[in-house]
Amino acid sequence: MIKSLNFQDMRKKFSQALDARVRAITAGLGITELGAIMRGDPPTEKPNPRYKVHTTSFLFHIRPRYYELGSTIFTHTFRLGFLTTFFFFIEVFTGLILMIYYTPSPEKAYTSIVNLMTNVPFGAFFRDLHRLGAEGMVIFTTLHMLRTFLTGSYKKERSFTWLTGLALLGITLFLSFSGYLLPWDQLAYWAVTIGTSMAEAAPLFGNEVNLLLRGSPDIAANGLLRFYLLHVVLLPLLAILIISIHYYKVSREHGISQPATFTEEGNATSEKKKWAKTRVDFLPDLFTSEIFWTSLGLFLLVLAITVLGYRAPLENVANPQVTPLDTKAPWYFWWLQGMLKLGDKTLMGIILPTVLVVLLIAVPYIDRNPYRSLYRRPLAVGLGILSVGALIVLSYMGLPEYGIKQDPATRTVQDLIPMEGPGPVYEIPFDQLQNGAYVVNESPTADMCLNLDFGCPALEEVFTSYSEKINGYIEAGELPEDTTATMVIEDWQLDLKKVTLRITWVDAENQNKEYSREAFIHADRGSE
Amino acid sequence: MKRIQLEIFLGILTILATSALILYYGITEPERMAANAAAAQARQIEVGAALYEAQCSRCHGVQGQGIPGLCPPLNDRYFFDNRLKDVGWSGALEDYIVATASSGRLASTRPQLYPGQGNPAMPSFSDQYGGPLRPDQIRSIATFIMNWSETATLVEVPSLPAGPTVGVEITKELPTGDVANGEALATSLACTACHILAPTGPAWLASDSQPGIGARAAERLQDPAYTGKATTPEQYLFEAVVDPNVYVVAGYAANIMPGAYGSQLTDQDMADIIAYLLSLK
Numbered sequence: 001m002i003k004s005l006n007f008q009d010m011r012k013k014f015s016q017a018l019d020a021r022v023r024a025i026t027a028g029l030g031i032t033e034l035g036a037i038m039r040g041d042p043p044t045e046k047p048n049p050r051y052k053v054h055t056t057s058f059l060f061h062i063r064p065r066y067y068e069l070g071s072t073i074f075t076h077t078f079r080l081g082f083l084t085t086f087f088f089f090i091e092v093f094t095g096l097i098l099m100i101y102y103t104p105s106p107e108k109a110y111t112s113i114v115n116l117m118t119n120v121p122f123g124a125f126f127r128d129l130h131r132l133g134a135e136g137m138v139i140f141t142t143l144h145m146l147r148t149f150l151t152g153s154y155k156k157e158r159s160f161t162w163l164t165g166l167a168l169l170g171i172t173l174f175l176s177f178s179g180y181l182l183p184w185d186q187l188a189y190w191a192v193t194i195g196t197s198m199a200e201a202a203p204l205f206g207n208e209v210n211l212l213l214r215g216s217p218d219i220a221a222n223g224l225l226r227f228y229l230l231h232v233v234l235l236p237l238l239a240i241l242i243i244s245i246h247y248y249k250v251s252r253e254h255g256i257s258q259p260a261t262f263t264e265e266g267n268a269t270s271e272k273k274k275w276a277k278t279r280v281d282f283l284p285d286l287f288t289s290e291i292f293w294t295s296l297g298l299f300l301l302v303l304a305i306t307v308l309g310y311r312a313p314l315e316n317v318a319n320p321q322v323t324p325l326d327t328k329a330p331w332y333f334w335w336l337q338g339m340l341k342l343g344d345k346t347l348m349g350i351i352l353p354t355v356l357v358v359l360l361i362a363v364p365y366i367d368r369n370p371y372r373s374l375y376r377r378p379l380a381v382g383l384g385i386l387s388v389g390a391l392i393v394l395s396y397m398g399l400p401e402y403g404i405k406q407d408p409a410t411r412t413v414q415d416l417i418p419m420e421g422p423g424p425v426y427e428i429p430f431d432q433l434q435n436g437a438y439v440v441n442e443s444p445t446a447d448m449c450l451n452l453d454f455g456c457p458a459l460e461e462v463f464t465s466y467s468e469k470i471n472g473y474i475e476a477g478e479l480p481e482d483t484t485a486t487m488v489i490e491d492w493q494l495d496l497k498k499v500t501l502r503i504t505w506v507d508a509e510n511q512n513k514e515y516s517r518e519a520f521i522h523a524d525r526g527s528e
Numbered sequence: 529m530k531r532i533q534l535e536i537f538l539g540i541l542t543i544l545a546t547s548a549l550i551l552y553y554g555i556t557e558p559e560r561m562a563a564n565a566a567a568a569q570a571r572q573i574e575v576g577a578a579l580y581e582a583q584c585s586r587c588h589g590v591q592g593q594g595i596p597g598l599c600p601p602l603n604d605r606y607f608f609d610n611r612l613k614d615v616g617w618s619g620a621l622e623d624y625i626v627a628t629a630s631s632g633r634l635a636s637t638r639p640q641l642y643p644g645q646g647n648p649a650m651p652s653f654s655d656q657y658g659g660p661l662r663p664d665q666i667r668s669i670a671t672f673i674m675n676w677s678e679t680a681t682l683v684e685v686p687s688l689p690a691g692p693t694v695g696v697e698i699t700k701e702l703p704t705g706d707v708a709n710g711e712a713l714a715t716s717l718a719c720t721a722c723h724i725l726a727p728t729g730p731a732w733l734a735s736d737s738q739p740g741i742g743a744r745a746a747e748r749l750q751d752p753a754y755t756g757k758a759t760t761p762e763q764y765l766f767e768a769v770v771d772p773n774v775y776v777v778a779g780y781a782a783n784i785m786p787g788a789y790g791s792q793l794t795d796q797d798m799a800d801i802i803a804y805l806l807s808l809k
Contacts, residue, residue, distance in 0.1 A: 040532045107663070118565035121557050285532055292535040292542075299542040299549075306553045316575060317664055493675050496573060520577040522570035526563060 027057030037284040050283035063282055064251040070263075070276030071256035072286075076151065079293055080144035081250075086297050087137035088243065091175075094130040095232065102182065104228035106221050109184035110317040117314075128305045131312035134176045136301075138332050141172045149363070149384050152372030153257040159364035161254070164246040166360055171239045173332060178231040180330055181224060186420045189318035190327040192227070193219055198336065201345040218320055260373035315420045324419040325410070326400040335391050337398030408473040409503040409515035412485075416466060417501060417519045424462045425499055430523040432456035433489050433497050440467045440485040463487060470503070480505050495523040569671065576672025579665055583653060584629075587645065592676060594683060596717065597786040599650070600642045601683040603676045621677075625670040630654035630663070641685060646783055694798045696790040698758060698766045702799040710804025713797055732808055740808030741765070753778065765802045769793075 019030050026034065028049050036044045043050055053060040071077070101116045101123065103109060116123035145165060148154055154162035181192040196219070200210040215222025250256060262268050262276035280286060304310040329337050339348040359366075369377045396402060406414075417425045434449045434456055445464045449456035466487060473479040483505040492498040502516035581590065587599040594601025601607065608621065615637065617624045632652035636644045644650050653659035654666055661669075694700065723731045732741035745761040745768075748754055756775040758764040767774055770790035776782045793801075 038536070040530050110664070114568050118561055118568055121561065122554070124560065124564060125553060125557075288532050288535050288539075292539040295539045295542045295546065299546045302546050302549045302553075306549045316571065492577060493573070493672070494679050495570075496577060496675065498577070518578065518581070520574040522573050524563075524566040524570040525574065526567035526570070 027053045027060065029053060040284065050281060053283065060282070062247075062251070063286075064255070066279040066281050067256060067286060068258060068276060069278040069280050070258040072280055073259060076259045077256060078143070078147060080140055080147050082290065082293060083297060084137060084140040084144050085243070085247075086294055087133050087140060088239065090133040090297075090301070091130060091137060092236065094126045094133065095236075097126050098130055099232060104182070104225050106184060106224055106318070109182065109224060113183045113185075113314060124311075125305060128310055128312045129301060130179075132301055132304060132310055134179060137172055138176050141169050142332075145169055146384070146388070150374065150381065151257060152260065152377065152380075154364045155367070155370075155372060156364075157254045158249075158257065161246060161249040162364050163361055164242050164249070166357075167242050168239065168246060170357075171235055171242065175231065175235045175239065176332070177330060178227045178235060181219070181227045182231065183314055184224065184318045185313075185315040186318055186322075186324055187313055187315045189219065189320070190323060191329050194327060194329050194337070195333060198340070198345075198349045201349040203346055203350070206346075206350075220320075257372070260371070260376075264371060264373055264376075313421070322419075325414050326418065328398070328400055331395070334396075334398030335394035338394035338396070338402075339398075341397055341403050407515070408478045409505070409513075412466070412469045412473070412503065413501045413515060413517045415469065416462065417499065417517055419517075424465065425501075425519060426521065426525070428456075428458040428462055430495075430497070430521065432459045433499065433521065434459065435489050435491055435497075438463055438487045438489075440470050440487075466501070479503075480507075482506065492520060497521050572668045572671045573675050575665070576668035576670070579661065579669050580672050583661065584669065587650075592673065594642070595786075596641065596685070597788055597792060598642065599644060600638065602673050603680050603683070605680050605682040608677045608680050622670045622674050625673055626663075626666050629661075629666050629669060630659070631657055632659070643786065643788060645786070691794060693791050694770065694793050694795050696770045698763045698770070700766075700795070702762075702766075702795055702802070705796075705799035705801070705803025707800075707804050707807050710800035710802070713801055714804060732805055734808065742806040742808045745806070748775075748777070761806060762802050765805050766798060769798065769801065 015031075022031050022034070023029065029037070030045070030049070032044050033049050036042070037050070051065055054063070054065050055061060098116070101112055101120060103112045113127070116127060148162065148165065177192070177195060180195075181188045196210055196213050199213060200206045202209055211217070213223070213226065214220075215226050258276055262273055268276070328334065336349065336353065339352060342348055367377075367380055369380065371377055374381050415423070417423050431454075432449065432452070434452060436443075438448070440463075443463070445460060445467055447455075448460050448463065466485065470479065470483060470485045474481060474483060483503060485503045486501070488498075488500040488502070490498045490500075497520070499519045499521060500516060502514065504512065504514045507513050580592075588594055588602050589599075592601060592603030594604065612621055612624060615624075628650070630653060632648050633644060633650040634648045636642055636649040639649075642649075651659065653661045655662055694702075734740040734743075738744060742761065745764045749758060749761065749764055754775055756764070756767050756771075758767045770787075770793075772785040772787060773782050
């Protein structure tokens with residue numbers, strides 16, 4: 001009996017069976033081969049199993065077998081396209097989780113977000129991650145486009161890829177913008193109201209487009225549902241489709257471009273050119289590299305939320321009756337708001353942006369310069385840098401602080417107690433809010449709280465800045481000499497204080513003027 | 529070390545670090561959720577405070593102290609401890625507040641003390657019933673009112689005079705009034721809850737732009753727009769207290785001041801108040 005049991009034989013059979021299982025999962029890579037990949041050794045079998053997976057496995061089939069060495073140089077691509085895709089996957093994953101807890105109706109939307117943050121473990125984490133990923137995706141898509149422009153990688157056979165890339169930039173912006181409305185807070189409601197009101201300026205059918213987007217003249221239940229469906233169904237499906245086309249062109253047709261230094265005549269020796277064409281196999285080099293970048297990206301995102309304290313903003317629930325001061329569009333549309341300040345709404349808000357988009361689409365066809373090196377196309381590079389500069393300047397001009405003449409009293413109060421969002425008065429620790437009526441230029445700005453043994457440096461700082469602002473306006477002649485500016489702090493309820501800022505003055509026509517705002521501040525409100 | 533090995537090494541390190549961060553975040557998550565919940569509650573109280581001030585304070589008092597003859601106090605021990613039992617409400621107090629504020633009151637439950645401001649005694653505030661507020665705003669107001677529950681003290685209900693009251697006939701002979709007692713009455717009857725012009729004090733005092741109510745009463749009698757029956761400043765003030773809608777000063781709305789003071793003041797009370805007001809020139 002014992003003799004007939006051959007342990008060596010059994011072990012062999014067992015390891016063969018195990019190897020077969022592993023190969024079934026990895027689409028042909030055996031255990032020894034996996035070990036060799038991990039160690040960075042050459043392939044252990046012939047034909048090379050690391051190529052074979054590209055035909056046997058779907059997921060590897062859609063990836064290229066190799067990149068050319070020249071195109072993997074970090075300073076050529078900065079991995080921007082890969083990182084944009086990384087953010088897209090982050091958005092899909094976190095978005096699916098958020099969808100479980102979200103209800104797209106004006107009555108429920110805001111409460112469902114509050115519920116997510118107060119009742120769902122890691123709920124706030126996934127919301128922060130989704131928001132941060134969205135910002136990242138917009139930034140990296142734009143940077144990716146800028147890189148493609150600067151390295152001239154949109155030319156010739158890549159012109160269609162450039163077009164799909166532009167479409168993806170548009171989809172990314174609209175994905176982000178449509179998600180902006182969903183929390184249904186004041187920030188969301190008014191930013192989207194401003195954004196969609198731009199559509200209204202379109203000639204002929206502006207009103208219809210606006211109605212179609214909003215579902216009614218103002219954003220309400222219909223508008224929210226439309227934005228939700230755009231955000232979770234239509235735009236993601238479009239994005240997946242066009243990403244597939246974009247990626248297929250890159251991986252199967254023309255590959256990632258080589259830096260111009262290796263391809264253009266006169267720049268490189270034939271040896272260098274040959275070196276640049278060396279193949280870097282997907283398995284294991286590129287694959288490892290991608291996993292490395294993914295884990296680094298994840299680490300940085302998680303670090304930003306857990307340690308650096310990034311928080312997705314959430315203001316008070318949307319109130320169609322109250323437009324907060326300083327309402328603005330999402331930051332990536334500030335340039336558009338800046339343009340609107342320069343002229344007619346239809347011209348600046350619709351016609352010119354459309355011309356810009358058409359120009360961007362046409363870039364590969366307008367630019368007949370065959371060279372890709374930065375130094376051989378000064379005009380294109382100059383225009384590119386100029387456009388980036390113009391975007392930054394226009395974005396600055398889009399801020400509410402720019403170009404809108406504001407009443408000094410309103411500005412002062414808004415700077416200290418903004419109607420929505422964080423502000424200096426809200427940052428004062430609750431126990432430093434000492435009751436009293438403080439009058440600018442009468443009450444002392446130092447040692448205000450002699451009865452508090454810890455003092456009130458934050459309150460003093462805010463009151464000093466209040467005094468400085470008022471005195472600044474008096475010196476500039478925008479407020480009269482005898483302006484009275486007060487700050488009153490009262491106990492209102494258990495753990496609740498009322499802070500009133502009131503500015504009274506007599507204007508040039510001898511009329512009594514007053515501007516005041518009250519803020520209620522609760523001990524547990526938490527910093528924004 | 530080859531690049532690939534460096535990447536594997538650093539990749540494993542970052543994955544471990546990420547896991548550690550998530551673990552740390554997960555351990556502190558219950559406290560974070562509790563803080564978020566407290567913050568959400570705090571924001572609701574803040575929003576409710578502003579809405580209360582705008583919508584409710586005119587009748588229920590800025591600090592919820594109520595106005596006798598108009599609306600009941602809410603910052604009141606009785607309200608938090610016994611009100612539900614008295615009205616037979618089986619749910620929670622917060623829901624009672626939401627229900628009352630949403631639909632209003634067609635008729636007062638305590639017409640002798642708090643008749644409200646006419647018909648209905650309290651208007652509906654929910655936009656579902658024609659009012660100005662959304663349901664979430666009413667919920668915030670209720671949260672704000674509930675925040676008084678720990679600190680509320682019993683508000684004393686002013687007792688009605690046992691004997692005969694002054695009535696609404698303004699030609700009635702009144703006894704001689706006492707100025708000091710009149711001033712005390714004006715404060716204790718909560719007149720200042722409405723008749724206030726911060727920060728200079730009650731609206732009947734003299735201010736920069738106009739004299740005191742004593743002088744104003746004499747002037748108004750001469751005004752051709754005056755529609756009442758009074759012929760002397762005394763009668764004018766008498767009428768303004770017991771029958772306020774006969775003549776409403778331009779710029780103010782009718783039907784705001786309670787009309788029941790004729791049945792709540794004695795002859796002597798009325799005389800004292802008039803004497804006090806007339807002393808303000």
